[in-house]
Amino acid sequence: MPKQKIPVQAIPRLSLYYRVLLGYKTSEFIRSSELARLTGFSAAVVRRDLAYFGQFGIPGRGYNIAQLKESILKILGIDTEWKIALVGVGNLGSALISYKGFTKHGFKIVCGFDVNPSKLNKKKADVPIKHMRDLAKYVREKAIKIAIIAVPALNCQEAVDKLVKAGVRGILNFAPFRPKAPAGIEVLNVDLSIELEKLAYFLNQAKQK
Amino acid sequence: MPKQKIPVQAIPRLSLYYRVLLGYKTSEFIRSSELARLTGFSAAVVRRDLAYFGQFGIPGRGYNIAQLKESILKILGIDTEWKIALVGVGNLGSALISYKGFTKHGFKIVCGFDVNPSKLNKKKADVPIKHMRDLAKYVREKAIKIAIIAVPALNCQEAVDKLVKAGVRGILNFAPFRPKAPAGIEVLNVDLSIELEKLAYFLNQAKQK
DNA sequence: TAGATTGTTAATCGATTAACAATC
DNA sequence: TAGATTGTTAATCGATTAACAATC
Structure with missing residues (x-):
């Protein structure tokens, strides 16, 4: 098997194909051109992406x-x-706990962690909130591999370090800070200010024309 | 001016350079190698990115x-x-209203819009919440050009249509749906389920080795 | 001037596109 | 079989990297 290299961009596209497929209950077959139309990519990209992983189609x-x-x-x-551990149960963290969309896609926040005494030992949307000092034990015991970080920039690196030490392998980071992580740990940064700055740049350019 | 094409990836990198620079108060000069080290890109990329926009450096x-x-x-x-309009004042929308990070970068949510009566005509973190039917008038009057969408997938396209009609040119979309927008309108999608699915894929691959 | 670092060119790498032979 | 669409190859496009002449 000469398993060629798969471009990372193909993965989120697979997610979008999947989302489209979820909308189909009845019809038997779907063409690459149809998947392309519904996702906005080209039919060639669709076929290429799927072909990386096998021969799923019938000519x-x-x-x-x-x-x-x-x-x-x-x-x-x-x-x-x-199972997902959530670090930081502030405004954003609380919103994420309550977000129904995750469950639908097979993700479940099983515990939140914080240091603020007013948040501890309560439940939010049926999810327990524990102190950061209990993180390592809990994450290791439950074999949690994915975490979401929703703490201030200053506490981000510390959170990453603790999570990685406890066995977490993939992190979705909402803090406006790029933490360092060992090789083999995947950190995805969702950086809201940077997204807004992209928009500002775009509008600024448009204006100058 | 032969203004070469600027790769979109350069823009968020500029944001990160800027973030690093904010940390410097004292020293006079910074080398590309230093900016590279602190952001994780290569020095060549840093110089290339900056050179797209002018000759800022001194050899x-x-x-x-x-x-x-x-x-x-x-x-x-x-x-x-x-000024930013926020559409959808649910869990996520409320969290975004309260998020301090935006203000620091020059972005200000000036109004939230929703249809839920229990949320209307109140203020969250000093931001007024109005009914969706008042969106067009408000957005046009205040000349708002950027909006954030935090509504369910089903209401996303409608929100985009209304915003664009009211004069919004850039949209940050948190709904798990890819809306259509006319050319010249920039829509950036922040899709949390897809980010988690990227992590799942990554961990799944790692496991298989 | 010597040393250092930029700005830019050419080479490399990687992803997308277009085209079509293979196949149902 | 004829028609349709896949899977894959070659060509194109675009971004990054490496190298170095230009310049302070």
């Missing part, structure tokens, strides 16, 4: 919807539920 | 920090305050 027909759904589910690794 | 010395800060500020268009 002349398209892709069996149920089968493709199942395949993408497995490729993305969302065929089982992922 | 043998580096970049004047105060000057470079000022220049990036203008390039990104964050030298003035941007």
Whole structure:
């Protein structure tokens, strides 16, 4: 198997194909051109992306919807539920705990961590909130591999260090700070100020024309 | 001026350079290698990015920090305050209203919009909440150009349509849906489930080795 | 001037696109 | 079989990297 290298951009596209497929209950097959139309990518990209992972299609027909759904589910690794630890139960953290969208995609925030005494030992949307000092034990015991960080920039690196030490391998970071992490740990940064600055740049350019 | 094309990836990098520069009060000059070290990019990328916009550096010395800060500020268009309309004042929307980080970067949510009667005509963190039917008038009057969408997927396209009609040109969309928008309107999607699915894929791959 | 670092050019790398042979 | 669409190859496009002449 000469397994070629898969461009990282293909992965979120797979997620979007999957989302489209979820909307199909009835019809048997879907063509790459249809998936392309509904996601905004080109049909060639769709076929290329799927071909990285196997031969899912039937020439002349398209892709069996149920089968493709199942395949993408497995490729993305969302065929089982992922337990998530949330670090930082402030405004954003609280909103994320209550967010229903995660559950639908097989992700479950099982515990929040904070240091603010007013938040501790309560439950938010049925999720327990514990002190940061209990993080290592809890995360290790429950074998949690994914975490979300929603703390201020200053506390971000510390949170990453603790999580990694406790066995977390993937981190979704909302703090406006780029933490360092050892090789083999995936950190995805969602940086709201930077997104807004992209918009500002774009509008600024448009204005100058 | 043969103004070459600027890769979009350069823009968020500029934001990060700017963030690093904010940390410098004292020293006069900073080298590309230093900016590179602190942001994790290569020195060549740093120089390339800056060179797209002008000759900011002095060979043998580096970049004047105060000057470079000022220049990036203008390039990104964050030298003035941007007013932002927020559509959807649920959990996430409320968290965004209270988020201090935006103000620090020159962005200000000036009004929230919702249809839920229990939220209307109140203030959250000093921001008024109005009914969606008042959006067009308000946005047009205040000449708001940027909006944040934090509504369910089903209401996303409608929100985009209304915003664009009212004169909004840049949209940060948190709904798990890719809305269509006319050319010339910039829509940035922050899709939390997709980010988590990227992590799931990554961990799934790592496991298989 | 000697030393250092920028700005830019050419080479490399990687992803997307276009085209079409293979296949149902 | 004829028609349709996949999977894959080659060509194109775009961004990054490496190297170095220009310049303070």
